[in-house]
Amino acid sequence: MVSNPDEKKLHTFQDWLTWDGTWELINGKAYNMSPTPTPLHQFIVGELHFALRTFFQNRSCYVFVAPFDVFFSEHEDYQLPDQVTQPDLSVVCSKEQISKKGCQGAPTLIIEVLSPSTALKDFNEKFNLYQKYGVQEYWIIDPGNQTVHVYTLQDGSYAIRNLYAEQDTIHSLVFKDLQVPMNRLFSLE
Template sequence: MVSNPDEKKFHTYQDWLTWDGAWELINGKSYNMSPAPTSLHQYIVGELYYALRTFLQNRNCFVFVAPFDVFFSESEEYKSPDHVAQPDLSVVCSKDQIAKNGCQGAPTLIIEVLSPSTALKDFNEKFNLYQKYGVQEYWIVDPGNRTVHVYWLKDGSYQVQHLYTEGDTIHSFIFKDLQMPLNMLFSLE
């Protein structure tokens, strides 16, 4: 039976399997992935995807755009993961992690593009989730402030590599040659 979760209750992966629509499950809490993102959000995701896809060509890394489920689990067993997230962009550099239904375990790089309804979740719940499970690099793109926060994992904790603002060129910590002019992300405005 397909249903919608009670957003005030604690849920499991088995509950998540029964939900209608796109949902994330983080620390037992359900997060609805609708309404659809704005055109600016989608433009930014598209520009990032294109730049990443072009850069990573022939490097054995794969770029995925939401909706794409990323499963995090305390154990190596992904039949019943502890958390399910749908990052805006996921870069997976281990083909063994790619399954029919998504990614099992931490991608190498995750990028989230903020919207007013997701900002707190992206800076808090997802930040902690990605840090805990070993996502090596995490970017938070903030269209409202026209900034990009880049975090990298060192000794199990995220360090701020840089806060990029207008006129800056974004540099990846993991992919040393990856550079993107920040202004290209906001050129739709």
């Protein structure tokens, strides 16, 4: 039976399987993935997708754009994952993680583009979740302030943080040659 979750209750992956629409499950809480992203949000995702696809073209990493489920689990068996997210962009560098349902385990790089309804979740719940499960690098794009926060995992925590603004060029620490000029991301404004 398809349903909508009670956003005030805690849920399991089994519950998630029955929900209608696009939902994330983080620490038992249901997060609706609507409303539809703004044109600026989609433009930024498109520019980043193009830059990442170009960079990874002849490398053994794969770039996915939402909607694309990423499953996190405390167990080796991903039959009943503990958490499900839909990052705006995911870079997966292990083909074995890719299944018909999405990505099982931490992508190497996750990028989230903030919208007013997701900002707190992206900076708090997702930040902690991605850190806990070993996402090597996490980018948070803030269209409102035209900034990019890049967090890199060191000894199990996001110890390295870089903030890019205005005419900066974003540099990845995990992928040494990956650089994205900021002015490409916000040129729709």
